Amino acid sequence: MNDRFIVVDVETTGHSVAKGDRIIQIGAVIIENGEIVERFASFVNPNVDIPPFIEELTGITNDMVQKAPTFKELCPELLPLFDNVGFIAHNVPFDFSFLKKQFDLEGYQMPKMNCYDTVELSRLLLPKEESFKLGHLAWQLGLSHDRPHQADSDAEVTAELFLHLLNKLEQLPILTLQQLIPIVRHFRSKLEPMISSFIATKLLHGTEDEEKFDCYRQLALKKRNESVEETSSDKPVTFKDYRNDLLSEKKGLNEAFKKYEAREGQVEMMDEVDHAFHENEHILIEAGTGTGKSVAYLLPAAMYAQEVNKPVVISTQTIPLQDQLLQRDLPLLQKLLPFPVTIALLKGRSHYLCLRKFEQALETVADDTYDVRLMKAQILVWLTETDHGDVEELNLSSGNRGFWFDVQSDSKSDLGKNSPWFSRCFYHRARRRARVAHLVITNHALLLTDLVREQQILPAYSHAVIDEAHHLVEAASDHLGMNTDFVTFSYLLQRIGLDKDYGLFPHFERLINEYKVGNSHLVSEAVSHLQVMKEELDELFRMLNNYVADKSKTVASDVGRISYRYQSFDESGSIWNAILECTMRVHMFMKDITKSLRTIIHQFGEVKDSISYGDHGILTDAERLLEALADEEQTLYELLLEADPDFVYWIEIEPRGAKNATFIYSKPIQVAERLADDFFAKKKSVILTSATLSINGSFDYQLEKLGLFDFGTRVCTIASPFSYQEQAKLLIPTDMPSIKDVSDKQFAMDAAIKVWRIAERKRGKMLVLFTSYEMLKMVYEYIRDLSEMEPMPLIGQGITSGSRAKLIKSFKQAEEAILFGTSSFWEGIDLPGDELTSLVIVRLPFSPPDQPLLQAQLQRAKDEGKNPFMDVSLPQAIIRFKQGFGRLIRTKEDRGCVFVLDRRISTTRYGSGFIKSLPDVPVHEDKLEVLLDLYEDYL
Template sequence: MNDKFVVIDIETTGNVAKKGDRIIQIGLVVVENGEIIEQFSSFINPEQEIPAFIQQFTGITNEMVTDAPTFSSIAPKVMEYLNGAYFVAHNVPFDLSFIQNELEMSGYDHFFGPTIDTVELSRLLLPTAESYKLYHLAEQLNFEHDRPHQADSDSEVTAELLLFLIKKLKKLPLLTLQQLKPMIKKFDSALEVIIETFINDKLTSAILKNDGQLEEFRQLVLKKQELKIEHEPYAEIENFQDEINEIETRLLKKFDRFKIREGQKEMMGYIDDALSTNQHLLVEAGTGTGKSLAYLLPGLYYAKKYETSLVISTHTVQLQQQLLERDMKILKETVPFSFRTAVLKGRSHYLCLRKFEQKLLDHFDDNYDIVLSKAQILVWLTETEDGDVEQINLPSGGKVFWNEVQSDATTCIGKHCSWFSRCFYHQARNRAYGADLIITNHALLFTDMTQDHQLIPSYKQVIVDEAHHMEEVASDFLGIKSDYFSFSQLFSRIGTIHTNDLLHKLFSVHEELGLNLHTSFESLDDLLNDLKFEIDDCYRQLYAVVVNKMSVAKNEVGRKSFRYFPNEMGGEGWRGIQEVVYRVQMFSNEVLKLMKKISDEFSLIEDELTFLQTGVITQFKSVHASLSEEKGKLEELLLQYDPNYVYWIEVDAKGARNATFLYCKPIEVADILAETFFSKKSSIVLTSATLTVKNSFNYIVKRLGLGDFGVTTKMIESPFNYEEQVQLMIPTTIPNIKDVDEKEYIYEIVISILDIARITRGRMLVLFTSYDMLRKAFYELKDFITNEEFILIGQGITSGSRAKLTKNFKQFDQAILFGTSSFWEGVDIPGEDLSCLVIVRLPFSPPDNPVFQAKSEKLKEIGKSPFMDLSLPQAIIRFKQGFGRLIRSTNDRGVVFVFDRRITGTRYGKSFIQSLPEVPVHEKPLHKLLYELKNWL
């Protein structure tokens, strides 16, 4: 094994060497025998100007490189270092392409030695890392990294990372290394010799056993699970309200400067009272109240006192994780008794070990992402006790692989499974039984409700955080969705007799076993082709009807919705759709009948089957169940009708001709929730920062069906001093969107955003209600920005998730972040990173939204105003969520600009301001507001 590694990092004038970008700094670290032995770094004169954006990003200016050497003058030194070494970089394709280009320009040959990419190696060996950016890894591993994006500092940290990763690779169990060895061949990094060396070292070593934390089972190495669940000893629980002062004393002792806020105490008292007296309670807790601890403490005391399980439900998995990782640690240091917490998520969150074992043996069509995913999971299994997909950072293609190995009810064989005693899903359920606190999410809460409470252990008390999402989540889980992609995935999985997919594998198993089912397989193959054709035709016809009915233009962006009534389908187009649905129904029934016949034949000899053969048959049964379910959904959506549901179709004008999506949802969920949820539980506490409209809970009480339950309502004010911390500014110079065309309106808001950004130095979040407008404004603003004075980040334009875009935004000094939909809530950017929030339009639901239309019609039928009773309250709650993005701590200061003149120019507009905390409101021409803003900031 070559033990010399040369770690290189460079800074450049741009991203593409072939387009003329050059190196401006190089950092180089030599690693031998497990330690750093030499370092070299230098600024480099690129013989061209450094763009302003790069200067801001790296801190390297034109002046700093003016007297620096050119690359050609240091090229011999670089070549000398690289001689006989591994070339190592954090993102090798980038660094190596620039080095090769500079070597070529200097008259030298390219580097042809082995390479190691520490991004790839980190993905393999740190499968649970949130991010693989160098500065995030340095932070996670506690490496000192004081100057990110400067090559000398970055190369040092990359060298430390390399040493850490090689040590970790060496420590992996022998069996895991042996299973990784064939996979590594498909990696970009040259790791084969290194792994081979480590395997040989272990084989020749006297100590081959894994440490006591690991176990080998069926050719996999797993972290040992604590299978026996001990019940916590009984504790004498005092009255919670009498204990609050003692709790605060313990908090102060354990967590310096931690003080229970008045609002927190108030909220704790209300929740304790509601749980003790079997009441339902609504609590709006202003931002900064510390509501997590305010409900966890009384909830835990109640659960311990009455020896019962209390359920905590959140909307997001992120909050679920936060409660487990942060708040539970605080509780353990605070309460004078031991307790047990369990996290329970939907089944698809958990790895099925039986499926994964089968997939390890299956190498058909393994692309890079699948190989990397398999390798990551092998390493992860030596670390995880939960097998929860939220813990592992799979590559983008790994999400498809996860669908193949996730736990699901249709393929689970329960206690007959060899892996049952180690099954992650069943272990999670076992841990939930008898736990004092069960932390789950709204999705599972409502899945449990729709499946006769079979998923979550019996409970009578539940605290629902982020409760403003309850109606929406309930509606989603009580609805139905169908699309071509769902069928297409199933057809891809099953394949044909002649492709290397499921049907071919099953046909091969049948031949191995000498069964006489050739005719059945050939008939099934033909029928699947017919069904595939009819399904495609069905969705194409639906697409055509919607595009014709709505006159959707090809240049329109995003999906368009078309509401329909299955009982009133008429016209030639609809008749054609009905006919094709009947054909789909006929072919589906034939396919399902034949699949069952084949499955039944295998079931007769299941004792003779090998592990791999059983796996193939189980997958076949899973596809049968999924196809039956998808067929049922399509029939319900197009051949049946329930007047209490709203039905609609969505198409993307720029999408494929079969890119059609069918939906139905209940128009109202209030009665369903009242009957199946609120009436079944002793006490339900609903909390959020946004439950009221103009300080009233009436809207949420009606929407959730709480009217007949005598629900208690309480408001806890935010501890923040909004009068001192926030200014609300409404420019009178921005026109009303109805008075000008869209192009002129976008021009006005873009110019205004730029003027404000120059005062706030970026640090701005701009919230839109329409992605189309966001996109147009983004590109127009990009054209106006000179010398790259601001970094623009746009949701749906800049690649990455909400979390990734938010991290990028924090990274730059002068950045502007454009967001819509999910950015109105759940984004947390405290401190100086965010000083300005711009709300472009008041967040009313689009009037053509089918669910909104159906709800409006229902309200009209009973003499109510759709606007006052639905549209306005919805928009106010959304507006409050958006407003809450700005102030996240007692030290934050900032300004909120509202560009929508309706907020003061209409009678209803004042309701938005009345629903906010007391803040100074300024309504003036923009130039006057900017003068005031400059002085205030």
């Protein structure tokens, strides 16, 4: 193992020495015995021009390198630094290979060195970080990084990062280090000698691992406090009893918040929640932005739970809100309440790691891909620090979702108390915590499992709070619907037996020989059926793809898929008949496969007492995979061979994807009856809250969709404490063309000019909201052309690479930028202050009428004698409009303008409904240049 390392960073004109790219700056730091002992830094004259993009990224200009030494002149000084050292870089494959090739070019040879990649080490040792970019890691670890993308600064911070990672690696328990050895042999970083050295030292001097960690079956887990106290009901304190203390000037809210401002709306909401719980009422509460609604429902909910000694369930739609409740609001609750409050987070079972499966997965490393090996190593480290075993804590690459499926918890392969891991099982621990908590935080999907499952996952409860309640109908529709696709089938078939290295069938061959039971010809028979079934499925999804391509050219979604709505028994033609026949053949093959595998598994029951724990796990996993495949096939059967008039069915295809890239869906047209009968009728009191529930002051639309009209449900509106008269303006340019008068292309061109004029006049941060991806793309491209002379960062959903969260993060970090977003960007984005000063709504957010579910809802409304536009399309659009408008003003200090480029808001009878549903905000209509003058003065 090296005790001396060199940390290197190079800035270059591009990615390829062979194509003429050269180094323009090199930074190096020497580490010896855990300390930085030497530094080297120099600009390098590349003898080629530095591209503008590189100048912008690094801040290094042609003038700065003009008088610098060439790389050839630096070689004699540089080479001695690489003698007998380990080579470290943040992305070793790039820095090492670029440096080596440039040395080769000058006739010098770099010595062979052990390499250490701090990107790889960060993934391994900091598995919870949301990004492994150097800037983010430096910020998270509190490392000074004043000049990102300059080699000397990058090398210095990489050296400090490496020392931090080395220290963390050394502190890992000996069991974890031992488990890492066979995995890291396949890494880019030469870690095995280093880890072996740490293990030898620990064995020599002894460790305190048993005191610090839960060491069990060759795994080290974070030690947990298992003494979960039951919620006490000795001296219950009611909210009414405690209300005066809570609102007093010296105690309660004033004591908990440093700068607490009394908010009438927050107190009113607390009273409403407490009253509804005690009177066993359902209530809809629309709480404007800034009300402080989380605390307003958590306080009375926690006090009610303590009073009656039963849990209250809090449900949200999004993970960020769950995180906010746990990280920001729970500590406040602990300060505010006169008793210790217990909160448990409970998610769907697939979120939790199954320790039995993971233990088993560690036995096979040699055949794993690099991604799977890295994930196994990440999980080993994560186990020493996680309390919950929840996959949301891990930063997984998309390629690792398949491995997570193999090690996630699920009911079908749960060995229960027969598993040696039962007492440590993350899922069962979460349920145990939930049973004794005052408040159980969950999501809408899990809340609604009661609608379709007999087994209750949540503890028994009668009172609930549903935040982000405008999503409940959509969540119920998703939950009661079905979907399948070729990739899901393909993965399950591979895992069961078609993949020789990864499937379970090779294990069956061994088990049959080892335990002298079963019939090996059944295995080969099942493999044969699986192979034919895969071929049939491939053909089926290809035929569906062709069928949709012929029938429809409608782009259905933000991801640019083509959709086609169908009713199985109404379709006709030879291709559809071939599709139905193929579906039946798949159904028959599934029966044969199930019969063969169940026979094999059943035969092992004869020797169950002699089967090892590991082999028992293999058989259990096989049953689980078989059941998952059977469920998927049953879904396919119902989607294509059955038809329920209360459901809508559709197929989506990727126009430029693989020929079997086909997705089949069904959803109920309405969920009101199911929610009424199977949810609200079974609960005593449900609080439904959101900032967007009413339309023009009326809650009737939501009451009808939720099925709450027959329950005597109360409604309540709590105004926002913000002064929208002073803080915001709604601006409507009159020189935009009417949507009906021009083509989409012309409208996009006009919209782009308007957006760019706004951006030119007020440099800052702007969010532009669209209702379709196609329109977004057109406007983005026009603005990109317009901004060539005065570039401004443009961040486009589906254009700029990265997830929604990454795009928002990039937007927050920029000093000025335009963010273009569709559906998911209309809500759930919190950009206070200077993070957002302008909002542009390109079109009123009517859902495209060709969306299959909306089509079916419009037809149903028509059949029931209603006005499809006024009763379905318009209310949906107004609620979405309110959500979009709500992105702008997030605090009392915020100021900004909302531009609406859709003239229908002021030229149609229904347009006034959008404005009336907003808070009392000043509205101005005029030509854009006039509005911009007003806008400039205002800001």
